[in-house]
Structure formats: C-alpha cells, structure tokens
Amino acid sequence: MNSDNLQKGRGAQKNTPNRFLQHVYEMREDFLEFCRLEGEEPENTKTEYLPIFPKTIVNKVDSPDVGMSYSLNPYQGCEHGCIYCYARNAHEYWGYSAGLDFERKILVKKSAPELLEAKLKSKRWKAQTIVMSGNTDCYQPAEKKFEITRACLKVFLKYRHPVGIITKNALILRDLDILRELNAHQLVGVNISVTSLSEKTRRKLEPRTASIKKRLNTIKVLSEHKIPVNAMLAPMIPGINSHELLKLAKATSDNGAVSFAFTVVRLNGAIGQIFTDWIKKAMPDRADKVLHLIQECHAGSINDSRFGLRNRGEGHVAKQIHDMANLARKKYFQDKQFPALRKDLHAEYKDGQMKLF
Structure with missing residues (x-):
C-alpha cells in the first residue's frame, strides 16, 4: 500500500487487538474480497x-x-486521528481498539458541566488549575455538535476557577466571548498544538485537525485579546518534523505565543503497532529510518515509561532536539513568560456568586 491508498481522513489504518479482551476480531481475506466484488463496505x-x-x-x-x-x-x-496520540491506549479500557475505533467511536459525556459544577461547589475542593484536554481534544469535531466544552467554560467563569485548555482546533475561537471574560480575571491559559509548518505533513500525521494556517491565526487572535498562549510543539518526531522546531518556535512567537513546550515522541502500548503500520504505508521510503531514530531516543525501544526520560528522550538525537529548543527560547522567547493563573478568587464564589456578608 502506498500513501495514495491510505484511508482518507483517518490516522490509524487498522484496529489493533484490545489487550483486555479474550477474543480478537479479524476480517478474513475472502470476506474482504466478497465486499469488494459486491461494492460494499466491510465495516x-x-x-x-x-x-x-x-x-x-x-x-x-x-x-x-x-x-x-x-x-x-x-x-x-x-x-x-493523530497517529502518535498517547490517548489511544485509554480507549482499550472502554472495550474498543486503540486504532480506528479511537477515531470512529467517540464517547460523549453530556453530564460534564453538571459534574464539574458539583466538584467546584464541594467544600473539600480547593482551587487548582483544571486542564481541559488532558487526554483527548476538547475542541474536536464533536464539540461543534454537543458544545460541552463551552458549557464547562461557563461553569469555570461562574465559580471564578482557573482553567487550562489544550487544543489543535480553531473551533476554540467560537468561545472567545467566554475566554475574554475568564482572562479578565486571569483565569485561563491556552495551549495550541502546532506540529509542523507543512500541510502535507500535517494531513498525514493529523488528518482531521485544523490547518496550520488556522492554528497560527488562532494563536494570533487569542494573543490580540491578551489571552496567554503556550505553543505545544509536540511531539517532535525525528525524521519527520523535529527539523522544524526552530521555524515552529519562530512562527508561533511571531503570532503572539508567550512560551512553548515540546516532547520527544514515544510510542507506548498499542500505539507502537499503529504507528509502525501507518508509517510503512504512509512513508515507506523512510519508515525504517524514522523508527530507528525514535529507538535511539529511548534506549533502543520505540516505547518508554521512565518518568523524567519518557517525554524528553536521551542520546544524541534527543540532545540535538533539546539544543534546538534551547536556541529557540533564546532567539524567540527570551523576554516572554506564561503567566500564573489566579486561584484566590474561587473561595468567594463557592455558591456561584460572590459572598457579600
């Protein structure tokens, strides 16, 4: 299979077995051939x-x-459908595959705003920044339909509680009205993920995400409204996008980002199988080279669970990435700093309005 035959709009090209299930579901070749002859989709x-x-x-x-x-x-x-996404493994806890199931079976928590409100009203809860999208993107396409993220932001505003956001979708600008109100109280910080300046690379790595142009514009618009933005240049994948780190840092800084962070890619659990299968189909000419470079960053393996090293990597390839990051900070972010969010306002708003007596 070459890159022209990849499933359009999907990152993973197959469903990997779920490690928690006893049985494995596979499609036989004769069934696939039958579907082809009948002009039917096998699934x-x-x-x-x-x-x-x-x-x-x-x-x-x-x-x-x-x-x-x-x-x-x-x-x-x-x-x-980001092919490298660490959150894929979590889908196995729900009985699904970390592969195509992760992208096609979206579990929706409609009660999230009510649950959040109950948490913030709890007498035991003391304000700590809660990050939306710690696992999966809160502004993925489903948000346009369900508006759960928007409802949660209203709860954070009502209770004057600090909130962080991580996204790679320009849909966040829909909620600029609430973000501006939160920011007026220094209660919100946004992390925009930008992994490449090449649309060709972006479409392969992250097929259903916002374009690079839209992401840079999102940073610009948020920054123009004084909402602090950290650029997430992650993950850096040697042989695919790591050589872009300096240019990515400059582009995000030029558009108003006040800081940036990065990680070195690691492919834990089922992601290793999914990524390996994908790169051999999407980039067959450099698949082996990229996989070897990733291994060099993680003691000879494509996965890494060692705290302190798993996101940083080690060895000369990882060192080159870190050296570029240090240079980027000196060149483009030397006089910039991401501000701390306020935690002191929430106690006065436990019941949803400021205590007067």
Whole structure:
C-alpha cells in the first residue's frame, strides 16, 4: 500500500487487538474480497457518537512529568486521528481498539458541566488549575455538535476557577466571548498544538485537525485579546518534523505565543503497532529510518515509561532536539513568560456568586 491508498481522513489504518479482551476480531481475506466484488463496505466507517454516564469528571493526574495536576475530558476517543496520540491506549479500557475505533467511536459525556459544577461547589475542593484536554481534544469535531466544552467554560467563569485548555482546533475561537471574560480575571491559559509548518505533513500525521494556517491565526487572535498562549510543539518526531522546531518556535512567537513546550515522541502500548503500520504505508521510503531514530531516543525501544526520560528522550538525537529548543527560547522567547493563573478568587464564589456578608 502506498500513501495514495491510505484511508482518507483517518490516522490509524487498522484496529489493533484490545489487550483486555479474550477474543480478537479479524476480517478474513475472502470476506474482504466478497465486499469488494459486491461494492460494499466491510465495516461502518462513519464516526459514531456514543453517550456515557461517568460519576465524576475531574481526574487527578499523578504522573510527575505531565505538567498538570487535574484534567477534564468531555470526550473519550478523538476524531482528529493523530497517529502518535498517547490517548489511544485509554480507549482499550472502554472495550474498543486503540486504532480506528479511537477515531470512529467517540464517547460523549453530556453530564460534564453538571459534574464539574458539583466538584467546584464541594467544600473539600480547593482551587487548582483544571486542564481541559488532558487526554483527548476538547475542541474536536464533536464539540461543534454537543458544545460541552463551552458549557464547562461557563461553569469555570461562574465559580471564578482557573482553567487550562489544550487544543489543535480553531473551533476554540467560537468561545472567545467566554475566554475574554475568564482572562479578565486571569483565569485561563491556552495551549495550541502546532506540529509542523507543512500541510502535507500535517494531513498525514493529523488528518482531521485544523490547518496550520488556522492554528497560527488562532494563536494570533487569542494573543490580540491578551489571552496567554503556550505553543505545544509536540511531539517532535525525528525524521519527520523535529527539523522544524526552530521555524515552529519562530512562527508561533511571531503570532503572539508567550512560551512553548515540546516532547520527544514515544510510542507506548498499542500505539507502537499503529504507528509502525501507518508509517510503512504512509512513508515507506523512510519508515525504517524514522523508527530507528525514535529507538535511539529511548534506549533502543520505540516505547518508554521512565518518568523524567519518557517525554524528553536521551542520546544524541534527543540532545540535538533539546539544543534546538534551547536556541529557540533564546532567539524567540527570551523576554516572554506564561503567566500564573489566579486561584484566590474561587473561595468567594463557592455558591456561584460572590459572598457579600
């Protein structure tokens, strides 16, 4: 299979087995041939939105090198289809595959705003920044239909509570009105993910995400309204986009970003199989080289679970990426800083309005 035969609009090109299930579902070649001759699709390729009913919505993050303490995810699974996404593995906990299922079966938490409000009103809760999209993008295509993220932002504003957002979708600008109000109280910080300046690369890595032009414009618009933006230049994949780090840093800084962060790609769990299958189909001429470079960053393996090293990588390839990042900070972000969000306002708004007596 060459890149012209990839499933359009999807990152993963197959469903990998779910490690928690006893049985494996496979399509036989004779069935696929029958479907081809009959002009039928062997499976439903459309995105499904499946409601789920969690008891809680705010998750404590125990990982010491993630950079957040609490997260909130209105959706599980993500239609963006980023081939490298670490969140894919989480879909197996719901009984699905980390491959195509992750992109086509989106679990929707319609009760998220009510659950969030209950959490913020709790007497035991003390304000800590809650990051929306700690796992999957809160502004993925489903948000246009369900508007759960927008409803949650209204709750954060009502209770004067700090919130962080991570996204690679320009849909965030729809909520500029609420973001401006939150920012007036220094309660919001936005992280915009930009992984390449090449549309060709972007379409392969992240098939259903906003274009690079739209993402840079999103940074620009948010910054023009004084909303602090951190550029997430992640993950850096040696042999695919790591050589762009300096240009990415300059482009995001020029559009108003006040800081940037990056990670070195790691392919844990089922993602290793999914990525390997994808790159051999999407980039067959450099698949082996890229996989070897990733291995060089993680002690000879494409996966890495070592705290402190798993997101940074090690070895000379990773060092080159870190050296470029250090240079980028000196050249483009030397006099910039991402501000701290306020945590002191929330206590006075536990009941949804400021206490007067």
